[in-house]
Amino acid sequence: MAKPTTAAQRRIIAGADPVTGRLRGTEAQLTALVRLRLAFRHPRPPHAYFLTPAGHRVRDEPTDTAPETAPVEAEPGVFTARTGTEPEPAAAGPAREREVRGAWLGLVELRRMTNPGGDRERPCAWERAHQVRAVAIALEAAGRAPASAGRDGYRVTESVQADAVEVSEPTAEGVRACGAALERAGWLVSEHGDARTGRRFVVVSPKRR
Known part of the structure; x- marks a missing residue:
């Protein structure tokens, strides 16, 4: 290599x-x-x-040698997936839309390069290893808005189920819209509800084949 x-x-x-x-x-x-x-x-x-x-x-790759220069720090404005759980207001506007589109296209290209047969229709190994961030990118790229201070939206969190994450929104319509967007992005989705609290959410997991 x-x-x-x-x-x-x-x-x-x-x-x-x-x-x-x-x-x-x-x-x-x-x-x-x-x-x-x-x-x-x-x-x-x-x-x-x-x-x-x-x-x-x-x-x-781990390295046993000391860095030749000071470590590289993240630059201001480096893309960050928005899960809807951040304490600060979510970024918005044309610049953010371009960043999200670039992130999604990068994931699609990574699928093509790493999935067997160049399959772009299902999550790749990186997405399976970083499901919360990958799902958040797919949602925002599909036009869904993350929750933030003073604004309702989706929230992506870890699930009690193995190899899955949960996506919730305040309304049933929002939950279904998130599920539909993720199905189009190649994820497996099942809708659930908490009878005690009335909370609706979808459990999202990667397609294997």
Whole structure:
């Protein structure tokens, strides 16, 4: 497996977005990572660069050597999946919409590259390992709004069921809309209710085949 050979390349890989693997750097730096098969350029605008599965493995590899420079810190504005459980108000507007669309397209491309047969219709290994964030990205990309201070919306939380998450909204219509959006995004969905509290929610798990 090809690996980066320079400290600058290692810093760029280490600084990739933790959710989507989106990379930041100069065009020359990112093109060099593409040649090493550690990154790919998304075919749709804004043509962002993302880590390939090999690039993710390089980033996750432990190292026994001290870093050559100070650790890379997350840049302000780096994309974060909104689960609806955050204490601060959710970002909104055209810039956020572009970021969410880029994150979703990055996941679809990761499905193509890592699922058997290039299957884009079901979650990939990264999504199965980060289900809360992956489900939140799919919901926001489908036009659903996360809950925040003073605004109702979806909430994505861990489920008591193994290998699943829960999505709730204040209304039954909202719950069903979230379930439909996630089914279109390739997830398995089942609707449930709590007879004691009246709460409605969907349990979401990844398709295996």
